[in-house]
Amino acid sequence: MARGEIHIQLNVDFADDPKVRALARYGRDARSIRDLYVQMLCYAKRNLSDGHVPTEQLGILTYPDSPARSKRDADRLVEVGLIKAVDGGWYVPAYLKRNKSRAQVQAAVEDKADRTARxxxxxxxxxxxxxxxxxxxxxxxxxxxxxxxxxxxxxxxxxxxxxxxxxxxxxxxxxxxxEPQTGLDSSPKNPPPPNPPSPAGDAAPAEAQAARRDALVAEVLRVRPEWQASSIHRVLNDPKLASTVWPQLERALLAVAADPSTQGPGRVLYDGPWWSQQPPPQQPSPRCGQCSPARRLEDADGRDLGPCPTCHPGRRR
Known part of the structure; x- marks a missing residue:
């Protein structure tokens, strides 16, 4: 097939089709009528008209026949059922049975162009x-x-x-x-949660998890306002972060943000000192003044009555 040529799909037994054989009733004119039908197929394929042939094309397809004879041949194709008369011309129903529609051709061209570009x-x-x-x-x-x-x-x-x-x-x-890596797929030694999912013992509902995640994003942005909230959320949703409890992730991400050498939140996906961050020590609450220096209650004889319910660290809430 030469480049640029267009071909129609036509059954080699086309002449034996009952509708085509019915043209024999028109005697010697049957051949010219059959030729008009083939010309209509060619026009539809060349112009990707999905089988539609406009009225103004009839004279071109039947040249050098007169307009009257051309119209008569088209009417005879309608009579045997090979074409249908429609507004503005004719329609060839069998065209789309063996030929691609305009939409299919355009999709194939676009697909080829896309594959070539890729x-x-x-x-x-x-x-x-x-x-x-x-x-x-x-x-x-x-x-x-x-x-x-x-x-x-x-x-x-x-x-x-x-x-x-x-x-x-x-x-x-x-x-x-x-950063030292063993490969492109290296993962942190202490991966935190993606969404992050609730760790063991954490039954916080989805709304509460979303709220604390948003709060962490806001806190990170206060440290690094040049970062984007969407980038931080993507890090929190990364599948590599799937097993560490929320407080550990929170401390690690804030430590990464506080490091001036960090270029983006994705650094937390790798192993580093940020995963060894310890929670800040709790400051003792002021003494209530009703207990001993050890924050325990005593009776009048100095006997120990247990930890002070007001200010002992083990009783604080």
């Missing part, structure tokens, strides 16, 4: 994104596909999801140079 850019994607662990979700379809497939390198670079900016790419590159 093939042309996959080399740059592998060089500049996959090998460097950088994501460009706004400009690279391959990065979006990698996230949908949950490729390991894409998950490792999830701290740059949705930005595609130079700042985020610099952040990822800085992390790869300064």
């Amino acid at each position: 093939a042309a850019t996959v080399g740059n994607h592998r060089r500049w994104h996959e090998r460097r662990g950088k994501l460009d979700l706004e400009g690279c379809v391959h990065c979006r596909d990698a996230i949908a497939r949950r490729d390991r390198w894409a998950i490792a670079a999830s701290d740059s999801l949705g930005s595609g900016s130079d700042r985020t790419e610099t952040e990822t590159e800085t992390q790869s140079q300064t």
Whole structure:
């Protein structure tokens, strides 16, 4: 097939179709009528009209016949059921049985163009994104596909999801140079929760979890106002953070935010000193003045009556 040629689908037994054989009633004119039908098929395919042939095309399809004879041949095609008369012309019902519609052809062209474009850019994607662990979700379809497939390198670079900016790419590159990793799929030794899900013993409802997550995001933004709330939420939803209780995640993320060398919240996905943060020591409450210096109650004879219910650390709420 030569490039640029268009072909119609026509059964080799076309002449034996009952409707075509019915044209024999018109004697010698049957051949010219059958030719008109084939010309209508060609017009529909060439113009992607889905089988519609406008009235003004009839004279072109039947040249050099007169307009009167052309109209008569079209009417005879209608009589045997090969075409239908419609507003503004005729319709060939059998066309779409063996030929693609305009929508199908356009979809195929777009699909081919998309596949060609993807093939042309996959080399740059592998060089500049996959090998460097950088994501460009706004400009690279391959990065979006990698996230949908949950490729390991894409998950490792999830701290740059949705930005595609130079700042985020610099952040990822800085992390790869300064943080020890065993591979693109390395995970923290102490991974915290994604949503974060309720740890053992924590029966907080979904509303309460959402509220405390929003509160943590707000606290992080107070420390690093240049960060985006959406980026922090993505880190909290990362599947690698699936087992650490909420207080540990809270302390780690705030420690990462307080570190001046941190470029983005995604740093918390990696192992580091932020996972060894200890809760701040509790400050003793003021003494109530009714108990001993050890915050225990005594009777008049100095016998110990137990911890003070007002100010003993073990009784505080």
